[in-house]
Amino acid sequence: MKNLLSIKELTGEQIRMLLDLGHRLKSERGNHRELPLTGQTWALIFSKSSTRTRVSFEVGISELGGRPMFLSTRDIQLGRGEPIKDTARVLGRMIHGAVIRTYGQEEVEEFAAYSKIPTINALTDLEHPCQILADLLTIEEKYGVGSWKEMKISFLGDVDNNMGRSWMWAAKHLGFTLALAGPEKALPKAETLAELDCPNIICTTDPAEAVRDCTVINTDTWISMGQEAEKGTKEAAFFPYQVNAELLKTAAPGHSVFHCLPAYRGYEITEEVLEAHAPVIFTEAENRLHAQKAVLYTLAKDNA
Ligand code: CP
Numbered sequence: 001m002k003n004l005l006s007i008k009e010l011t012g013e014q015i016r017m018l019l020d021l022g023h024r025l026k027s028e029r030g031n032h033r034e035l036p037l038t039g040q041t042w043a044l045i046f047s048k049s050s051t052r053t054r055v056s057f058e059v060g061i062s063e064l065g066g067r068p069m070f071l072s073t074r075d076i077q078l079g080r081g082e083p084i085k086d087t088a089r090v091l092g093r094m095i096h097g098a099v100i101r102t103y104g105q106e107e108v109e110e111f112a113a114y115s116k117i118p119t120i121n122a123l124t125d126l127e128h129p130c131q132i133l134a135d136l137l138t139i140e141e142k143y144g145v146g147s148w149k150e151m152k153i154s155f156l157g158d159v160d161n162n163m164g165r166s167w168m169w170a171a172k173h174l175g176f177t178l179a180l181a182g183p184e185k186a187l188p189k190a191e192t193l194a195e196l197d198c199p200n201i202i203c204t205t206d207p208a209e210a211v212r213d214c215t216v217i218n219t220d221t222w223i224s225m226g227q228e229a230e231k232g233t234k235e236a237a238f239f240p241y242q243v244n245a246e247l248l249k250t251a252a253p254g255h256s257v258f259h260c261l262p263a264y265r266g267y268e269i270t271e272e273v274l275e276a277h278a279p280v281i282f283t284e285a286e287n288r289l290h291a292q293k294a295v296l297y298t299l300a301k302d303n304a
């Protein structure tokens, strides 16, 4: 692997390899056989807020022998208009890898192309690949490895956001049933579905249909970072898609509710449901560290 820019660009085999490695690195935490980032500096270039992603990358880079360098775009010249391609060519001569959180997917792609160093998408408006790898790892820990085709997963709310799109590509690569439920306007566009060409993705405006017999029910904020101005107009249409106890009555026995966090209680999820599923939700957050270590490890090895 040269970069991790999206789930779309991965293959099912690469996802399998990253998950296997993630499970192994989690079990070996504190006692890794190899530290492939030894002597390396990896920059975290963030234009948006972050708790989980920043901390898990800083810890993961350190634990694999490297040195993380956090660069807020508020502080570097990129934030004052220096072009990405110039920033990328400068950093590419000094550091060994980059983890980027920004708005446009084309920004991480341009950085990767010009810097020529391994580049990781730490969330764009298009995809959130690191979160999906952590979620897949968490599902395998809870429900076993290798049962993807029998799994029904749902995603409720703002389903055509970065999380929803990464889930869609994961369904394409792994073959699980993915039911997406949200207001008509929030469902994926016909061209997105045509590009995916994936019969195991179901889109519906009926939240009960999406949740019925479902093992993993996912949700995310209705207002992603950068969309704050839409809060007033957007929110009302989403309340029927709130993950609450009533909606979960028809989910499969032993189901789990997932949330990538941060959660907005009383909006996309109730306090009661979040707290009932807190053990798995905070394991999801922890697994960011282990899944991303698998990505860092693979990129360091493959680009050595
Ligand atoms: N889930 C996630 O990416 O969290 P942060 O925004 O805190 O990094």
Ligand code: NVA
Pocket: 123, 128, 161, 162, 163, 220, 221, 223, 224, 225, 260, 261, 262
């Ligand atoms: N969809 C959310 C995810 C946050 C981790 C956002 O982009 O803000």
